[in-house]
Amino acid sequence: MREVVLLGIGQHKVGRFPDETITDIGRTAILEALKDAGIEYKDIQAAYFTNRDERTPCLGQHVLGTIGLTGIPIINAENASPSASTAFVMAYDAVATGQYDAALAVGAEKTARGLRVPVVGVGVNINRMMAMAKQGFAVIPGMFALAMRRRMKDFGETVEQFAQVAVKNRKHAHLNPYAHYQDVMTIEDVLNSRLICDPVTLFQCCPTSEGAAAAILCSKDVAKRYKSDGFTIVASGVLNTPVSWSPALGITTAGLDKMAADEAYNMAGLGPKDVDIIELHDPFTASELIHYEDLSLCEVGEAGKILSEGKTEIGGEIPVNTDGGLLSRGHPIGATGLYQIVELELQLRGQAGQRQVEGAKVGLGHMEGLGPCATVIILKR
Amino acid sequence: MVEQGMKPIAEGLFTIPSLPGEQPRLIGSKCRNCGRVYFPKEVVCNACFQEDMEETLLSNRGKLYSFTIIHQKPMAYSGPMPYAMGLVSLPEGPTIMSLLTGCDFEKLELDMDVELVLEKIVEEDETVTYKFRPVQA
Amino acid sequence: MREVVILGIGMHKAGEFPDKTNLELGRAATFGALRDAGMEFKDLQSAYFSKNKADPTASIGEMMLGRMGLTGMPVVNLENDSCSGSSAFWLAYNAVAFGRYDISLAVGVEKLVLPPSMSPPPPPATEYEAALRAMGIADISTRAALAMRRRMHDYGETVGQFARVSVKNHKNAAHYPYAQRQKEVTLDEVLNSLPICDPLTLLQCCPPLSEGCAAAVLCSKDVAKRYQRGKNITVASAVLRTASESTSGVGLTAAGLSKSTAKEAYNIAGIGIDDIDLIELCDPFTVNEVIHYEDLGLCDQGEGGRIAGDGRTDIGGERPVNTDGGLLARGHPSGCTGLYQIAELVLQLRGQAGPRQVSGAKVGLAHLEGSGPVATVIILKR
Numbered sequence: 046m047r048e049v050v051l052l053g054i055g056q057h058k059v060g061r062f063p064d065e066t067i068t069d070i071g072r073t074a075i076l077e078a079l080k081d082a083g084i085e086y087k088d089i090q091a092a093y094f095t096n097r098d099e100r101t102p103c104l105g106q107h108v109l110g111t112i113g114l115t116g117i118p119i120i121n122a123e124n125a126s127p128s129a130s131t132a133f134v135m136a137y138d139a140v141a142t143g144q145y146d147a148a149l150a151v152g153a154e155k156t157a158r159g160l161r162v163p164v165v166g167v168g169v170n171i172n173r174m175m176a177m178a179k180q181g182f183a184v185i186p187g188m189f190a191l192a193m194r195r196r197m198k199d200f201g202e203t204v205e206q207f208a209q210v211a212v213k214n215r216k217h218a219h220l221n222p223y224a225h226y227q228d229v230m231t232i233e234d235v236l237n238s239r240l241i242c243d244p245v246t247l248f249q250c251c252p253t254s255e256g257a258a259a260a261i262l263c264s265k266d267v268a269k270r271y272k273s274d275g276f277t278i279v280a281s282g283v284l285n286t287p288v289s290w291s292p293a294l295g296i297t298t299a300g301l302d303k304m305a306a307d308e309a310y311n312m313a314g315l316g317p318k319d320v321d322i323i324e325l326h327d328p329f330t331a332s333e334l335i336h337y338e339d340l341s342l343c344e345v346g347e348a349g350k351i352l353s354e355g356k357t358e359i360g361g362e363i364p365v366n367t368d369g370g371l372l373s374r375g376h377p378i379g380a381t382g383l384y385q386i387v388e389l390e391l392q393l394r395g396q397a398g399q400r401q402v403e404g405a406k407v408g409l410g411h412m413e414g415l416g417p418c419a420t421v422i423i424l425k426r
Numbered sequence: 427m428v429e430q431g432m433k434p435i436a437e438g439l440f441t442i443p444s445l446p447g448e449q450p451r452l453i454g455s456k457c458r459n460c461g462r463v464y465f466p467k468e469v470v471c472n473a474c475f476q477e478d479m480e481e482t483l484l485s486n487r488g489k490l491y492s493f494t495i496i497h498q499k500p501m502a503y504s505g506p507m508p509y510a511m512g513l514v515s516l517p518e519g520p521t522i523m524s525l526l527t528g529c530d531f532e533k534l535e536l537d538m539d540v541e542l543v544l545e546k547i548v549e550e551d552e553t554v555t556y557k558f559r560p561v562q563a
Numbered sequence: 564m565r566e567v568v569i570l571g572i573g574m575h576k577a578g579e580f581p582d583k584t585n586l587e588l589g590r591a592a593t594f595g596a597l598r599d600a601g602m603e604f605k606d607l608q609s610a611y612f613s614k615n616k617a618d619p620t621a622s623i624g625e626m627m628l629g630r631m632g633l634t635g636m637p638v639v640n641l642e643n644d645s646c647s648g649s650s651a652f653w654l655a656y657n658a659v660a661f662g663r664y665d666i667s668l669a670v671g672v673e674k675l676v677l678p679p680s681m682s683p684p685p686p687p688a689t690e691y692e693a694a695l696r697a698m699g700i701a702d703i704s705t706r707a708a709l710a711m712r713r714r715m716h717d718y719g720e721t722v723g724q725f726a727r728v729s730v731k732n733h734k735n736a737a738h739y740p741y742a743q744r745q746k747e748v749t750l751d752e753v754l755n756s757l758p759i760c761d762p763l764t765l766l767q768c769c770p771p772l773s774e775g776c777a778a779a780v781l782c783s784k785d786v787a788k789r790y791q792r793g794k795n796i797t798v799a800s801a802v803l804r805t806a807s808e809s810t811s812g813v814g815l816t817a818a819g820l821s822k823s824t825a826k827e828a829y830n831i832a833g834i835g836i837d838d839i840d841l842i843e844l845c846d847p848f849t850v851n852e853v854i855h856y857e858d859l860g861l862c863d864q865g866e867g868g869r870i871a872g873d874g875r876t877d878i879g880g881e882r883p884v885n886t887d888g889g890l891l892a893r894g895h896p897s898g899c900t901g902l903y904q905i906a907e908l909v910l911q912l913r914g915q916a917g918p919r920q921v922s923g924a925k926v927g928l929a930h931l932e933g934s935g936p937v938a939t940v941i942i943l944k945r
């Protein structure tokens with residue numbers, strides 16, 4: 046496996062854009078990434094495109110076709126929330142193994158609004174699935190409400206601590222002009238927002254957003270043709286599924302994520318202490334705390350404590366979700382994993398403006414989703 | 427015939443004449459760099475990758491590249507059955523998928539001259555679209 | 564790059580299965596392929612799972628494979644219209660060829676999860692496409708009809724020649740237990756079937772609804788030695804391409820994309836059409852088979868119709884095409900069609916195709932083309 050360089054990044058603002066099609070949104074991110082990389086579209090040898098909610102076949106060809114027709118292989122992939130990070134891992138593998146010298150990973154989404162119902166369409170017949178849905182079981186925030194209750198009993202975490210996650214991430218998003226929601230809010234605002242499923246309130250859930258983000262990866266030799274200053278190296282790119290099933294999976298601690306993180310640390314030859322900045326999967330406030338533990342930022346049960354101590358804020362020991370995370374930057378499902386890459390790269394280059402984490406050299410991006418599946422990517426400057 | 431107040435099936439596909447005697451035109455885009463013409467409009471030229479396109483009005487005459495008579499009603503369509511559609515090659519380059527009108531199905535021929543008209547899809551609805559009809563000899 | 568071997572294939576019958584779940588289909592094909600390979604589920608190192616984009620299930624591959632075994636392996640879900648299954652194969656092939664994994668699974672499923680009333684067609688991608696739909700000119704069958712008429716004009720082909728493709732492919736499928744349509748049809752039946760859009764009739768179209776599942780296990784040559792029984796089927800080339808020029812209009816009668824994809828596949832394999840013993844190609848409508856004869860080099864431009872009529876692509880002819888019935892008769896579960904093609908080629912190259920056997924088959928080619936556009940050509944040899 047050879048060294049892989051992150052040559053360019055691009056993003057469209059996150060939000061809702063009734064006047065733009067998914068093609069418009071995707072093209073913006075790709076053109077920005079090409080410009081940032083200083084590479085021409087004709088030099089891209091393969092593209093990995095991800096999207097979650099659209100049902101149009103070959104969407105990648107439609108989006109890329111409005112930029113150019115160069116005959117390159119285009120794969121339209123999906124992996125629930127880790128869709129875009131899966132595209133990144135695919136592009137990384139293709140360059141690392143020598144299949145291609147320059148590859149594009151891009152995710153774009155026009156998400157439907159409202160509460161998401163997980164479509165668990167495997168091994169069930171239609172009648173049973175409809176019966177489940179009619180009973181109102183199949184609502185994602187419900188799973189996290191269960192997790193919160195359990196953690197409150199087991200670890201003594203409080204609703205204020207959960208709310209604090211949303212407050213912190215919004216504070217970060219306030220400094221990110223690309224974020225979906227940028228107005229600062231207080232713990233009271235979070236707790237008093239509409240109750241979704243007790244104790245989850247509206248502002249403890251990520252919005253359903255639209256957006257697109259892109260990354261261009263290449264071999265080190267190729268990178269030197271386009272840039273002379275420093276490069277960000279992809280130190281690891283891991284995509285995993287679980288090795289064992291437990292009914293509590295994803296409830297209080299997700300073993301899968303820990304396994305993916307450990308593998309990524311191993312691959313990079315680094316430990317959690319070496320990481321300066323983290324982007325992690327926070328669709329709900331409880332998820333952020335759970336993942337502190339999965340990524341070994343603290344022991345199991347200590348997550349609420351390190352949050353309260355301010356360790357994971359900008360200015361703290363290990364800032365988490367400096368762009369606002371899913372909670373405030375937003376969750377355009379098919380693109381989120383690549384927004385994480387964009388933020389990490391801006392931070393590692395020292396281009397993150399007001400939300401810059403001083404001296405950040407190593408960044409980690411983590412996503413988890415239905416399947417289940419998880420990705421952990423480590424970037425190193 | 428097009429009257430005041432009719433609404434186009436989609437924005438930016440064709441011009442609606444405002445003066446008597448004026449012809450409708452399809453709206454395409456032309457690459458300032460390599461000259462390639464697209465319909466409908468594109469933002470980036472997919473031949474030379476330049477983001478340098480200008481709007482251009484296309485000829486309202488072309489040649490019928492191929493045609494078919496559709497016998498099974500597709501979803502989203504509410505006009506009369508059966509009906510004719512074809513591909514029309516324009517002198518600027520693009521080949522355009524279009525409904526055919528003002529024709530006897532039996533008399534359609536490949537490569538015949540056809541011209542652009544605006545017409546309703548359904549009589550009761552005010553939505554108009556572009557169609558091509560054989561040029562009267 | 565290392566040599567890649569197809570160690571096992573598995574499939575479920577193609578057709579309509581309202582009483583079965585997608586998991587039942589998935590298990591039949593996946594376990595079938597593993598059994599055929601002499602392998603266990605835990606031996607797999609990565610999986611590429613193809614489906615139809617219209618299937619709303621998130622991470623369907625993880626959910627389905629997770630019910631067969633939890634091994635921690637990476638699973639990627641993907642879609643590429645008609646080329647979905649062959650794209651999964653392409654990813655699995657590259658993962659092994661470039662040394663990322665030693666053993667990979669390509670599996671594709673097509674199963675209606677929601678009743679048709681609850682799964683409306685995908686919304687139009689652009690305002691222009693919405694307009695085309697309202698005008699009633701967006702259906703893919705119309706493109707086939709337009710191509711037929713243009714070819715009849717340019718090359719003097721006849722509707723009978725097109726219909727002959729359907730007769731041949733139905734005849735082949737009649738001897739294939741996994742095919743959706745296992746009944747022979749006559750030329751008259753094809754020509755007099757329901758008119759869709761003139762001159763296209765119903766029996767010149769692949770079945771409107773096909774469900775199914777097919778899978779292939781790929782591994783490096785070294786690993787194959789540990790498992791193999793009998794002859795290795797190796798991948799001589801696997802190419803996936805998208806359009807390199809705008810195909811509107813001219814793309815109608817000769818698909819330049821398929822031609823360039825085939826050319827690259829021949830180059831990589833270091834062979835030409837003369838070395839190919841049998842072909843599986845993309846025939847959603849009869850005219851596509853005729854067009855692709857030319858793209859793949861079976862004949863010159865404009866000769867496709869003549870070949871369709873003269874028996875040289877029949878089983879027993881010079882170079883049989885779509886010996887399992889093709890999309891027209893085996894069926895077109897688009898999430899996995901490419902893997903059904905692989906399965907048929909492997910059976911033929913192993914000499915296990917029963918009454919459909921092409922005697923002495925050593926090299927086979929599989930071709931697909933989808934909207935997007937995208938095309939794949941895969942060459943296998945024994």
Ligand SMILES: [Zn+2]
Pocket residue numbers: 457458459460461462471472473474475476
């Ligand atoms: Zn140009």
